[in-house]
């Protein structure tokens with residue numbers, strides 16, 4: 001009944017603006033078994049939502065059977081967000097020590113959650129139409145559910161088995177043609193669409209080979225084994241998800257990163273010739289590529305709301321972003337920040353003040369200045 005549906009779905013995904021689309025069956029893939037041990041070892045840090053359990057106490061994310069027992073297939077869509085700007089590891093970026101780094105994914109005019117979800121909904125509508133045409137659709141029944149990031153599933157594992165790419169040693173999904181600057185979007189469906197999808201090319205073969213660039217380049221040694229990340233050490237986690245104080249021993253490794261980190265993707269040979277996206281919503285907002293550190297460290301609530309309205313950067317909250325910028329100032333080696341940091345030692349946000357004292361010390365000056 002559905003023999004040509006997978007092909008038509010992939011065409012609809014292209015029409016909706018996705019660069020890639022594949023379909024994975026719902027199975028207990030071997031990679032999913034890694035997850036419970038990862039949680040048991042607390043490698044997720046303070047990301048409590050990763051620990052969500054069902055009524056029997058099992059981790060929801062470890063198996064789709066627990067959260068969507070009706071789901072038979074997972075449609076995975078991917079969209080390229082690479083814009084024509086330098087990588088954080090390129091010299092153009094490193095020349096000015098008074099500037100920091102925001103991750104490529106967070107520069108965008110529109111939050112990727114919304115940009116991707118809008119396209120997924122468009123695809124979902126088309127798909128509903130296609131299913132209705134088969135006579136299989138029963139109004140009121142839930143056959144489809146879309147997620148971007150927030151679904152209780154480990155998207156990259158399904159992306160692998162949908163043929164989107166392989167899971168690199170940096171844990172990212174890498175596509176041979178497009179590289180890894182990809183956002184993933186997911187549609188769960190009760191339709192058995194993936195029967196014949198696991199062919200010779202799916203899952204995509206692992207093309208990391210003997211390369212270990214990402215592991216070597218990670219400044220905080222967060223990639224503890226090929227494909228395995230200790231999120232507690234990852235700059236992306238520290239700058240986006242971690243609330244409160246950043247552990248002292250990790251601060252210097254954060255360099256001038258103020259939101260997210262791209263290093264393990266910037267050094268990846270598969271991103272060397274990554275094509276540039278045509279999605280205008282992913283073009284950077286003014287001032288976010290290589291932002292001035294003192295601008296961020298001294299930002300006030302009103303400006304934060306105005307600059308980051310509809311941006312994923314809101315997730316760090318003003319306090320977190322200022323904390324990150326202060327750490328980056330400490331790591332900059334730029335003495336011009338001394339007066340600002342001295343003022344910030346008295347900041348009404350005690351967390352920012354504590355990190356400012358650390359930054360002063362890092363710049364070689366004690367906060368007890370004359």
Ligand code: B12
Nearest residue numbers: 031034035103149154155172173183184227228236260261
């Ligand atoms: C939590 C989270 C994070 C956390 C933890 C990341 C992590 N690696 O787990 C933090 C905040 C650090 C993070 C950072 C980033 N994230 Co994030 N994140 C997520 C989220 C919400 C869940 C990921 C998760 O379940 N992790 C749990 C771990 C255990 O799973 P995993 O790392 O994917 O590992 C699997 C495999 O590697 C494999 N595996 C691991 N070890 C081993 C060992 C063996 C032997 C085997 C067989 C398998 C295996 O099995 C694991 C699953 O059990 C997903 C969205 C989603 N719902 O899936 C986005 C997601 C993974 N993130 C994404 C992005 C873009 C990023 C950043 C690039 C953002 C940035 N620039 O700062 C960085 C990349 C850092 C990195 N190297 O991963 C994209 C990835 C797109 C892509 N091309 O891969 C996703 C899919 C969001 C999206 N919808 O687009 N993220």
Ligand code: SF4
Nearest residue numbers: 218234235261263264
């Ligand atoms: S995102 Fe940065 S800190 Fe995290 S694993 Fe990659 S290089 Fe390391």
Ligand code: SF4
Nearest residue numbers: 168169208211214268
């Ligand atoms: S840098 Fe090398 S090892 Fe790391 S993900 Fe890319 S190809 Fe794989």
